[in-house]
Amino acid sequence: MIPVLLIVIPLVSGLLAFLIKQEKNVKVWSLLTSLVTMVVAILGIAVFHKPEYLHTDVAWLPNLNSSFSLTMDGMSKLLCLLTGIAYPGIFIATWHSTYKNPHQFYALMLLMQTGLLGVFVASDALLFYFFWELALIPAYFLCSIWGGERRVAVTFKFFIYTFVGSLLMLVGIIWVYMHTPDHSFAMTSFYKVNLPGNTQGWLFWLFFLAFAIKIPLWPFHTWQPDTYEQSPTAVTMVLSGIMVKMGVFGILRWLAPVLPVGLWGYGDPAASMCVIGMIYASVVAMQQDDLKRLVAYSSIAHMGLMGLAIFVTSSIGIQGVMIQMFNHGINIIGMWIVVELIERQFGTRKMSELGGLAQQAPSLAIMLVVVSLANVALPLTNAFIGEFMMFNGVFSSKASNYHYIFMVVGGISIILSAIYTLNMIQKVFYGNTSSLTANARDIRVNEKFVLAVLLIGIVIMGVYPKPMIEATKHAVDAIYSKMFIKLP
């Protein structure tokens, strides 16, 4: 029941939002919807956590053995929660942003939420693919209509790029489906498939491409900085905070347990791409002057680490990925909120045009500094827990022969991330005020509220990660055991 509600509430409300013409009303409406969704997600995790509440299975396509089957299990819980929390946060934080045709904007935002939640709770491969694509369509329109100058071309590239990947994945899904013992799209059937090694090999690449483009892993990342830069910030938040997690989630749920041999066989090349990406993106981030691009590249680096942790196959690394998906979502949304506040106030995101904000807007500065620190994974922030576990997992992996090298080289990104993050803080907040920032004002109450909640979350999760680890523990064990059980 809970997962169905998670999908239906934003869907219905999103469709209704098309009809609400007043800006104020539609804002309130979407905020309320997102709050309700959040409450449902929290209820599902905290109150109604018995399987019967969290699992739904309705006949959908009997001829194909595909059912409308949704499960909120250990893996999806955190991501549902993230989506649930992120949306109200985004709506509140961007309350003062104005869009032309606000009803369309908010409706599409809610529809995108439907897609995202659907991806996370779908336990049927076909349904998963459905939602996977559905999340993309509203994103396409949101970016293309309300984005920056080069929005049309950039978003189009984003769309086609991800579309190519997902089509290849569709081929993979169908192939696996043909070889399931009971000819079914159900996740359980997918997990029972036992394909020969070389088949798994090329299937691995089909799935991998889709997820790698979405995450995005180097060298498939070039759509991402452009898209983030051009999208309206509220959308960027969803894209980077939640949507990119779809890729990681996809690997964990649909790639690793289904094609373990493929993963073992090609884990090293994939992991190498991740490591190169981590360093590469960090180095490139050092050169960025646009705040959005900087955060975008930093996100590439961080997502690379998640990929790395999965591809070298270690239990603790996967555990780290699970909680890092959540943490990274929170942190990067925080980051975007700050960027949005800066852009809205000064009309620029160029670091070279800013400066000295710490005097004028100390609260903003503090928020940014804390979020940035979480971004560089300083201990006692949430990101540290995840990164620690992931790096640890990489280091102690038994699946890869090069795991030491991966860890050490990947570790350099820790240093590089400090470099570009501190550069950013320095350029934006320190030094003397520029002509633009001379009369800056500090942030408003609603923005402060969201950021404060985020910060508290960041610290609490950084100090006491146990609940998150507990929540995902079984899912990790399940995946990990499947990754090993089918070894030839």
Place this chain on the structure above:
Amino acid sequence: MNVLQLVWLVPFFPLVGFLINGLLRKQLPKSLISIIGSGMVLASFIVSVLLFTEVKQGNTAVVNLFDFISAGNLKIPFAFQIDQLSSLFLLIITGVGFLIHLYSAAYMHEERNEHFGRYFCYLNLFVFSMLLLVLGANYLIMFIGWEGVGLCSYLLIGYWFKNTEYTNAAKKAFIMNRIGDLGFLIAIFWIIAKLGTVTYTTTDGAGVFDLYQKLTRTDVIGITLLLFVGATGKSAQIPLYTWLPDAMAGPTPVSALIHAATMVTAGIYMIARSNVLYTMAPETLSVVAAIGLATALFAATIAIKQNDIKKVLAYSTVSQLGYMFLGLGVGAFTGAVFHVMTHAFFKALLFLGAGSVIHAMHHEQDIRRMGGLAKKLPITHITFLIGCIAIAGIPPFSGFFSKDEILAAAYTKDKLYYILGIVGAMMTAFYMFRLYATTFLGKFRGTEEQKHHLHESPAAMTIPLIVLAILSVAGGFLGVPEVFKPEAHWLEHFLAPVFAESARIKGEVHHLDHNTEYMLMGLSVGLAVIAILVALFRYSKKPELHEPAGFGKVLADKWYIDELYNFVIVKPLNWLAKWLNSFFEKKFIDGLVNGVGRLVNYSSRQVRLLQSGLVGNYVLLMVLSMLALFVVKFLLNSK
């Protein structure tokens, strides 16, 4: 209830102070801020003293607060370990910390309210992190504190954030530290990979120091080297020391607290804490000793030609930290810790003294524009002098005892270490008294206005000076060498349980005979006195005011190490970044991606020409395709 269970209170108080000052910094008046800030540290100090009395009786404890990370087989609790070593550090941190807080209240009085609050909030956060570092019962908690102090250091160096140079220095400090941190982190992973735990020691013998025998030789060398990489970052050793002199951009009390007394000694603490592992890896110890010695000498040479009062002290700190590592490297763990303690006293004293001078001189830091301050600032003068004597190693001041212990151990290990060490000691004496002489003796060389305003600092500043001076004088008696009085080395006995395991591994240590030891002491003191006299003679009347030339300029410019790093690392990295960003990313990768699109467009433009509009061509093409398919079917695929 066991008093030791209260250990969490120690970091708790500064944390509370941090939160209150941080959140209410605009609302609270400055006086209240300083009372909260200092008071919390004082409270910690009191608890530390309580704990210390308990520990002195031989009670130690590991206090588990909650599960921090627990995934799979890895269980890392958030736990504090209170034993001799940590309790000693607690006293230093909270004690010296309190004094410096007190001092800061006066020193920073000119700041605006919110910045004043910000300052104290950072400072409290620093104390909190440092306490985590030393209290942590496992490497991960230590690492948390480790990075935490790095952060506070960053924040405090960049406290005056309007100045880009200062913020650059802050950045540099953080990044340099991060390089070290990576080493530390890898070491932690290595330990986890091999032993499955990072807890130091447990009652059921499942800690790192209980299981160390499971480590192979490679493991232990690797782990200790990596830990040492971490230590070089935090404790400013070659090659990662360059951040520390720049860190003097922060307010002077910060330099005293963080960049002299406490944070920079974290590396020594870490190695002392891991003494068992290091004892298992003599190769690493040699590296530690060599690096330590090299740093000691290297920094000393630079310090000789510096003219910024804080820079001199900074290089002196680097140099002294080098001594501590030398001590660790030659196995004198107690000696190193001892030196940490005495150094905390006298270096804090010197920095605060310098701060007092700077305060008096209206933020003038160049010693060439000072001179003759002895009369105007009597308390500062006397306490500063005490600090100088202590650092120069003149008995019975504290520096003598600790330095001597290290040098004696170095002698036992390798005579070359000793000789080089003593050269360093001589240089220390020389540049400290050069500083002293140029600053306090001779004629005043500042502006009239400065002269007019010259006055002794307020009590809140002088009291810490006096207390620290007393400690600098008396601190040494905690570790009187055996030669003077058997069983008088209280510290060694106090710390013995901590180093017991390594002592067991090392087995019987060769002790110097008393004559040799007296001789060595005499030599070092004698040389130091000579160096002091030379310095006083040269600089008290005619200070060196011109710009140094020749070799002196090389020293004054710090051997051009910053430039070298800039040239070898920073520039290439920037260049690489630029190249990647402007060429590789845009032209190559994105070019490829867009190239596919362009290829489609291009082929579209070409392929559509097939559609020539002429029926004849169409039919011709159709016939040709038919031919081709016939060929495929009948000739190629003739099944």
Place this chain on the structure above:
Amino acid sequence: MLIEKYIYLAIALFCIGIVGVLARRNAIIIFMCIELMLNAVNLLLVAFSKMHHAAAVAKGATAGIEGQLFVFFIMVVAAAEVSVGLAIIVMMYRNTHSVDVNFLNRLKH
């Protein structure tokens, strides 16, 4: 008569028709060449019809008759096609005063 000979003959005619379509520009001639192709087919059909009739003459007297009927239908269709085709050509000619197919290139790319 051996059937191969008919096959070769028919194919030869068929290909001459194709060459005509390829080589001429006059729409009417092209159309005529297509008719030639159809006639080649007709010829071959009749030949096959007779061949099958010969092979099955013992069993059924009417074997092979469908080939000849097919020819009949082809003629019917050809007639219909010609009426429409010529109408189109004439319409074209009315508008352009040409039957040159190479002038038909307003629609391209």
Place this chain on the structure above:
Amino acid sequence: MDISQVLFYALSAMALGSAIMVVISRNPVHSVLWLIITFFAISGHYILMNAQFLGIVNLIVYAGAIMVLFLFVIMLMNLNAETEPQKNKWLKLAGVVAGGCLLLVLVAALKQAEVKGKVAMLETGDIGLIRNLGKALFTDFVVPFEISSILFLSAMVGAVVIGKK
């Protein structure tokens, strides 16, 4: 070589020769005439194979009706050798080569045809007679017969639509 063989070769030569002339004649009227000769040759073949009805129909429908229609249209347009558009030489050559190749490929493909060696019965058998054909046409083939009426209807409507001013 009996008479039927002689006839076969003669008719074949005539058919091929006149077919080639259709293609290469510059004057469209000549092309039509050559095509009529081809049809005659083919009708000869039909009669040789004892398919008299088809032979006659071929002459009446094709040579008589259809070709007259062609001729009529050509005359209407006043096309002659001078107005005949000439194709690019190379394209022409390409067309000939392509057609030739197709001929070669088809012949090569059918050289080993499974019907090789079978005989197409000449002059005997009565399936070509009107009686037999008619019977089959109105029994077994009545459906296609009726349906071809639809074809004619549509062609008629079409001609009207196109031809009407």
Place this chain on the structure above:
Amino acid sequence: MNAIVISAVLGVVMMFCGVFTNSKPAVRFVAIIGLLGLLIANVLDMGGYHFFNVNVNGMLAFDIFGLLFNTIAFAATWIYFLLSGRDMERVGVNLAEYFALIFFVLCGIAIVSAFNSLLMLFLGIEIISIPLYILTGSDKRNLKSNEAALKYFLMGAFSTGIMLMGITLLYGAKGSFNMEVIRSGTTTLTPMLAAGLLLLLFAMSFKVSAVPFHFWTPDAYDGAPTVFTSFMATIVKVAGFIAFIRLFEGCFGEVHKQWQLLAAIITAATLFIGNITAVFQQSVKRMLSYSSIAQAGFMLFALVAMNETAKEGLIFYAAAYSLATIGIFAVLLKMKDYTFEGFNGLAKRQPVLAATNTIFLLSLAGIPATAGFWAKFYMLSAAINNGNVMWLVIVGVLCAAVSVYYYFRVIQAMYFKDGEPQEIETSRGFKGLLIVIAAVVVLLGIFPHWLINQLYSFFYL
């Protein structure tokens, strides 16, 4: 048989309508009602109510597959009449005749979906083609229309010759035109069979505009009056596929392996050329004709894979593709400017048109939750299930990605660009119908089996 007879009769009725009345709405009304009757008759046929008990002598064989397709084709045509019937008036004066011709085409479609003899195939295809030549050239004053008709006619006649040669060779080898006879005993492709098969493959490829026999398509579709392009590109084209599949499965199903490669080559070429060439088009109409080639490439998957999934998928593809394309053409017909620029800013002026058009385009691109997705899904499944042609599957999905490129150009123009205001007349009913069709497309996209299940269950009554 119901469909064949009634559609022919309806054709005749329409002819007379033209004689007896000049009222265009009346003609249209008769056509719409008549077609509805045809549709109902066909559905009744599926349900076992045969109005005409004709002894077809093995010439025709009615099966559920063909009847189902007829239903879809008639339903699509009905929608087409409703949406675009009014636009036929603008082509020329012979409105009743146009309807008559369309009914004849439908008769041909009913024949090719039920033929059992190659003779009937030939007749059926001719009955489809001849009216289409006319319809293509029906805009008599328009040189483009003339040119398109002549090109279409010449090449169509040429391909008829090829097809007849193929049929002849089969007849020579097997001695019959009956598909069952041809099929029986065919375990290997003898030279004559193979040659016949190839020639038939070429001719049928021509009819479904598969590359390299597609050349007529862009020109004919572009030149034909848009309202008829809509019909040709959708219903007629998929009817070609039904015939194609029926022929090759019926005659050469047993030796599928031996010609699969050829079919795969043609399919790949079709996908490639169709999609690639569409990218650069400036006119939406011409883009749509290339897109129809590209979509044909996907439908050819059914031929390559040749299994039950493929056939079921083809039916679905027929419905999905026809609905979407008819919808787009209906919108296109309202535009004065057929270039992409003509669509600029449509979303502001005609949100309903833009939104429904977007759904149709998404469906053509194969985005989930539209019918088009399932169409592609079935085709890919069929090919993957076959297993031998994975390379073709990959080519297919890459080309599908390319297709997004040109379909989305229209969406971009409508939503993200500002354009000149141009008058677009639309009635409320038109919009309502578009919305209904879009809803059906989406509904089919979410519950793809709903329609088929309904039809099946009706059939088994």
